[in-house]
Amino acid sequence: MTGPVDLNADLGEGFGRWQLTDDEGLLSVVTSANVACGFHAGDAATMRRVCELAAARGVVVGAQVSYRDLAGFGRRAMDVPSAELTAEVAYQIGALEVFARAAGARVAYVKPHGALYNRAVRDEEQARAVVDGVLLAGARLPVLGLPGSRLLEAAEKAGLRAVPEAFADRAYTDEGTLVPRDRESAVVSDPETVVERSLDLARSGEVTALSGARIRVRARSLCLHGDTPGAVELARRVRARLASAGVPVEAFA
Template sequence: MPVIDLNADLGESFGRWTLGDDAALIEVISSANVACGFHAGDPSVLRRSCELAADAGVAIGAQVAYRDLAGFGRRFIDVAPGELRDDVLYQLGALEAFARVAGSRVGYLKPHGALYHAVVANEGQAEALVDAVRTYDPTLAVLGLPGSLLLKHAAAVGLRAVPEAFADRQYTADGGLLDRSRPGAVLTDPARIADQVRRLVSGEGVVADDGTVVAVAAESICVHGDTPGAVEIARTVRSRITASGGSIQAFTNPAA
């Protein structure tokens, strides 16, 4: 019976602006990718997110990003590797403080938005993230796209590299994600999402935008917290995983 992690983005509100229903989402997932203040989240939001995760027994991950609040971290920034490394260390340290006072800890790192896509093939930026994790805490796992330079470099230096798949995103024929500017890039139909999850859990592969079937091997499945209807989508995904004979458990759990 496959054991799989269900992760989602949390802590993306800021000040008086609220994004997503973190309190409801935390009850469905096993790992929370918490914003670290660069693309979203303020100190109070980060603290509340860590408290929610700790109280629910959900693993906490640092969702690091470019320093881009205005663009929600979805614009590529050609940051020098050394500067990017320090930005990531800064974000890890900030979230770790709130995780600790909540009685938990940061267990993994996942890049967000444009940074997530950049470290698929950008050598310098992928190495910068890996260097930040390795020097900060080599016990942290790194979550990313299967086949990405990020995961390859992480594994090469002895970090745990965890591949993930997406329940609510359209894949392309090369195993990447369809650009958000393209129609159909974000899946919102529960039936379509349920079928994609079934295919992921069963190992059938996902249907790409051109109709081809793409193999995607993953230890974790992601639901975006800012997708419309995210909580219901997450519940659909959880139900589909269990209906397909799988069980849900954080990949940071030693028993996983």
């Protein structure tokens, strides 16, 4: 990151009486909101509420699209035919757009969630299906994803803006991909380490991989997970650390 840094977080991850993320708290910190669109979490009332809160705070709304997997929180591997995935991505974007527009905002970008996000890093067919879903939804929206992924390559080929992101609270492999969540070391849990990794990514565009090697991770946006304990306070600490170092924080979309 050589310029402004966007802070994004996954929001609206609940449905009915169940709520996982502190949406109001995180919306006081982040600049972009990845709103669950009903397939891994979220429902109509939740999407509407989060869009209204985001619009009131000037936070950009993005569609966090997923495999249809409420029971597995969208983190289970699934094999979905390309045409079906394209339609389901478009469906999710369209559903969120209704509530964003009602709140006086709009869906400004798209980011896959969980298993779909990781699958689209290497799977060209699934990556292209996601991008085709964005196009089918009728808007040429930016796509947020891992640097060097098939997803961002597909977005660029389709003429969409490809926005690379980094994760301060996730462990990286030497190849610049995320360590799978089923490994005990996949998540960086120490708050101070997360804060310093955030600043490191913002200043140098580098991060220390699980092996100890320094790897290049050039990104425009930094993801702060909303489903980790103490997520709001950690997000505040990250933003304060960036501010104290003179790093501007603003949305990419």
